[in-house]
Amino acid sequence: xxxxxxxxxxxxxxEALASALAADERTLEEHVDAxxxxxxxxxxxxxRIRATITGEExxxxxxxxxxxxxxxxxxGRSNA
Amino acid sequence: MVDTENDAASEESDExxxxxxxxxxxxxxxxxxxxxxxALGRDEPPMSCHNQPMERxxxxxxxxxxxxxxxxxxxxFGLPKAGLDxxxxxxxxxxxxxxxxxxxxxxxxxxxxRYLNKLVExxxxxxxxxxREGGGVVNVYHSVxxxxxxxxxxxxxxxxAGEAAALIEEANVTKQEYLDENPDQDLPEVFWDSFPDD
Numbered sequence: 001x002x003x004x005x006x007x008x009x010x011x012x013x014x015e016a017l018a019s020a021l022a023a024d025e026r027t028l029e030e031h032v033d034a035x036x037x038x039x040x041x042x043x044x045x046x047x048r049i050r051a052t053i054t055g056e057e058x059x060x061x062x063x064x065x066x067x068x069x070x071x072x073x074x075x076g077r078s079n080a
Numbered sequence: 081m082v083d084t085e086n087d088a089a090s091e092e093s094d095e096x097x098x099x100x101x102x103x104x105x106x107x108x109x110x111x112x113x114x115x116x117x118x119a120l121g122r123d124e125p126p127m128s129c130h131n132q133p134m135e136r137x138x139x140x141x142x143x144x145x146x147x148x149x150x151x152x153x154x155x156x157f158g159l160p161k162a163g164l165d166x167x168x169x170x171x172x173x174x175x176x177x178x179x180x181x182x183x184x185x186x187x188x189x190x191x192x193x194r195y196l197n198k199l200v201e202x203x204x205x206x207x208x209x210x211x212r213e214g215g216g217v218v219n220v221y222h223s224v225x226x227x228x229x230x231x232x233x234x235x236x237x238x239x240x241a242g243e244a245a246a247l248i249e250e251a252n253v254t255k256q257e258y259l260d261e262n263p264d265q266d267l268p269e270v271f272w273d274s275f276p277d278d
């Protein structure tokens with residue numbers, strides 16, 4: 001079975017991301033906060049960031065703009 | 081009397097001022113039959129019917145109310161203002177949680193979910209069910225290709241407009257048929273009875 005990034009649990013830092021994306025850290029932190037709120041990214045205790053399983057699955061979809069993330073209950077229905 | 085005049089002026093300003101030279105659409109009619117068609121944009125060469133170019137309609141006799149986009153979306157697609165608000169709220173904002181959308185718009189969380197699913201039904205959004213890290217699943221809603229959205233909404237509206245036009249034709253025929261059968265009676269309730277309410 002092919003190993004995914006999610007299984008490898010690769011982490012990075014805001015500084016590294018900012019450098020790689022040529023963005024300022026403050027802007028990047030805001031984006032990371034939004035991703036965390038949507039459960040697409042997770043910030044470890046040491047401050048390193050990684051994509052969650054959900055985030056990895058989303059990247060694998062190679063989809064257009066993601067707009068809303070809505071956690072669902074055990075039966076698959078959205079929590080309201 | 082002033083109010084009456086104001087009302088009349090207001091109603092007049094609410095009417096479509098049809099000008100075929102500047103309108104964003106064209107209406108053509110066949111010189112030989114009752115075929116009338118709507119075309120968006122300039123169509124060169126013109127539409128044809130019976131192998132003859134159709135004639136552009138230059139003026140209209142009936143007053144037509146200017147459509148309201150909220151009413152159009154509601155009538156044609158069953159999409160209330162809340163659904164449109166959700167679309168407008170999230171466009172270009174990057175990922176948002178359903179809770180954030182609900183808080184921003186002041187809607188119940190359940191309302192947001194309901195209309196997200198309605199937008200999926202309409203083909204204006206796509207939904208993917210992804211695994212959640214802590215267990216369970218997450219519904220992710222993402223935009224469809226904008227060109228596809230334009231095409232689908234236009235075709236969907238044309239289907240609705242076609243159904244509406246067929247109802248108007250049916251009403252005209254029904255009225256005429258009834259008058260033919262009952263020349264000495266006023267138009268009765270049977271006319272509306274032929275279009276029962278849901």
